[in-house]
Amino acid sequence: MSLQFRDTLSGETRPFTPLNSAQVGIYSCGPTIYGPAHIGNFRSFLFADTLVRWLRASGRTVRWVVNLTDIDDKIIRTAAAEGIEIRALTDRWEAVFRADMAALRMATPDEMPRATEHIPEQIALVQQLLDRGHAYRTEDGSIFFKISSWPAYGKLARLDPEAMRVGERVEADEYSKDDVRDFVLWKAAKPGEPSWDGPLGPGRPGWHLECSAMSMRYLGESFDLHTGGIDLVFPHHEDEIAQSEAATGKPFVGTWMHCAHLHVSGDKMSKSLGNISRVSDLLAGGAEPRALRLALISAHYRTNLNYNDDSLTAAASAIARIDAFVAALNARSSITTGDVEADQRAATLAEASWSRFAAAMDDDLAVPEALAALFDLVRDGNRLLDANCSGAGAQALIAVLEKINVVLAVLPDRAVLPAGAEALLAERIAARAAKDWARSDALRDELASLGVLIDDGRDGQRWRLAGPQA
Ligand SMILES: [Zn+2]
Incomplete structure (x- = not known):
């Protein structure tokens, strides 16, 4: 099977063909850095990490961009409440996010741009939309995207254009929009809020704008893959598509991939429900980082992940099984004598396990099937150790485990022996x-x-x- 992904926009599972054969461009909506990310957020980031790792493991060059939202209403309010500068607040939480990423063995993205460091690109995008008649200015100087100028609006979220935005907080009190569905591109400066001067007049960008401006800045006007949590489909990603394609006249993204929710006792994990678990709290409480990583990647990204304390316990015992197997293989690896037939079976097992793992990952990142291939390898490999395979057999199994680990990152750190x-x-x-x-x-x-x-x-x-x- 060749690599295929489910695309949210078309609703189809399609073979993946990069726009540019030299490099796959991936953009993932990142965190708003005003507090700690919870494990529901990290489920989505680790899904993107697994995607990037698999593309790289299958020989593709990837450029991965994850943005840091460092200006929005919540950030302004939190900094004011704490009596500190916005930059001090966002620097602190960026550091925490990076530490969580490292603890969970997330690959470091190639770029982690901040919204406030890309204001000129955002202004230029709004200017393009104004020039093309897709945006308008209201009395207070704010600028809105004109949804009636963009008939494709609502395609990603499969919305009835007339019923859109019902239930969404209407900002009509704050800004006099032409149409209640229109979304803000540029918020006019208000007293006590940060703002930037320029051709649009003093103000600050709306949240949706940064992802269009920064993804196109680093990956081009059209790029391959855009990921995010399912709750970003509407309005965030719908708005990204509208403002990007209306500005450039080109298709924005080849494949949209969305990660389902993490549930705790049947409810979505969210700050408003007060049922959140944070990575740093769990680790401080003694959770093994690899077990937490395994627990968060173990469900298929398009199905809800039900998380509870038992998930972590189950993942920890799975990690212990892997570790015991790796230790036994290492112990065997320098033994030169053994059962020849067991060695042959080890070579066959290694090859078959990789084929099965790769086929699962190619099939829209079917991690549960890929993990089944890994744990069957552990079970059958232990039997071959019992059947007295030699170091050669053990090394074949170590080699395939290391290939799998490039993608899943769940093996123990490779210990390096001191000289001699x-x-x-x-x-x-x-x-x-x-x-x-x-x-x-x-x-x-x-x-x-x-x-x-x-x-x-x-x-x-x-x-x-x-x-x-x-
Ligand atoms: Zn975004």
């Missing part, structure tokens, strides 16, 4: 084979002095590095 330790480990295997226990113990002490600790188990000696381990 490899030779001592090999010598100790030989000493134990010769039942020279005195030499074996002396080598154990020598390794310990290098920071390499030995456990002797059924599979032979296993080593680990002294000190804190990830």
Whole structure:
């Protein structure tokens, strides 16, 4: 099967063909940096991370952009309430976001642009919309997108144009719009709020504008993939499409991919419901970061993920199974003798596991099936260790685990042996084979002095590095 994705706009699952064969461009709507992101937010970011990792693992060059929203009403209110500058607030929460990303092993995006650092691009986009008759200015100096000038509006969210925006907070009190459906591009300056001068007059950009301006700035007017949580379909992404395509006259995005909600006891995780869990709180409470990562990526991105304490416990025991398997493979990997047939079966298992994993990921990122391939590999690989495969067999299984890990990032950190330790480990295997226990113990002490600790188990000696381990 070739790579295929479900596109929200067309509603179809289609083969993925990049617009430009040299590079795949991906834009993911990022966090509003005025407080900690919760694990529902991170589910969506880790979905994008898995997408990027899979594209790279299958040989494509990817440019991944994740924006940081650092100006909006909530940010202005929070900074005012805390009595600090907006920049101090957003710097603090950007640092927390980056720390959470790193803890959850999210790849670092190629660009993480801030809205306030791309004001000229946003002004230019509004200017283009004014020039083309898709925007208008109201009495107070704000500028709105004119939805009646854009008949395709509502296609992404499959909305009835007449029924749109019912229930959305109507800003009619604040701004005198021509049409209640129209959305703000540029908010005229108000006392006590930050604003930027320029050809549009003093004001600040509306939220939707930054994603159009910054995605096109880094990825071009048309690019391949745009991701976000399902709750961004409307109005955010609908508005992005309208303002981008009306300005450029070109198709904005090749494939729209949306991640479903994370549910807690049947409810969506959200600040307003007060049922949020934060990454840093969970980790401070002793959660293993890889277990949290696994719990958040384990459901298919288009299905709701039901999260509770048991999800984390189940993921932690899955991680423990992986770790025990990796340790047993490492212990076996330097053994030269073993069962030849078991080695052949290990090679076959490695190849079949990768094919199964890759086919699942190609099929619209079917992570549950990809994980099933991984855990069947763990189960069957343990049987081959029991059947006495040699180091060659173990190495074949380690190699496929590492390929899978490039995409899932759930294996233990690869411990690097200090210089000289490899030779001592090999010598100790030989000493134990010769039942020279005195030499074996002396080598154990020598390794310990290098920071390499030995456990002797059924599979032979296993080593680990002294000190804190990830
Ligand atoms: Zn966005």
